[in-house]
Amino acid sequence: MDKIILSSTSTPLSTSSLPPLRSATSTASLSSPKKLVLLRSTRIQRELSSSSRTSTSFCKVHRSTTITCGAITEINESDFQNVVLNSDRPVLVEFVATWCGPCRLISPAMESVAQEYGDRLTVVKIDHDASPKLIEEYKVYGLPALVLFKDGKEVPESRREGAITKAKLKEYVDALLASISVA
Secondary structure (H helix, E strand, C coil), X not given: CEEEEXXXXXXXXXXXXXCEEEEEEECCCCCCCEEEEEEECHHHHHHHHHHHHHHCCCEEECXXXXXXXXXXXXXXXXXXXXXXXXXXCCEEEEEECCCCHHHHHHHHHHHHHHHHCCCCCEEEEEECCCCHHHHHHCXXXXXXXXXXXECCEECCCCCEECCCCHHHHHHHHHHHHHHHHHC
């Protein structure tokens, strides 16, 4: 975690022993130059990680390969058959990668949809880099990719790639659920 410290001298106000990552000097509307210093603070990292552990107690490790945080379960290739293909209810699969900006962008919307539709739909997340066989089998070319499965098969025309707003995501899910309930 980076920390911004404003000081009136060139000496940063910090107890961290790590060197600054970046520094910039600004004189805008100040009587004397001020220096902004970005520091890495291991103490802050420890405090944030310990507080986030208590605040994200809804994350559970089911096995060594499956993690559930909130309403979304992260699975891998070995779990795909049981969780997705053998499911008795529709499963929305989100193919993502840690390096994918749009994937991180839609993550809160996906969590919201997973919670809102939890009684009618299972939402799972699959890491692109950790599951190359699934990526190849389902021909995932863009990330994030959303694919709906029902009764062990991909629902025709359910595939969507790229970032999407929360409102559009809800429209997409509503349309998918309506199309599979009629079929």
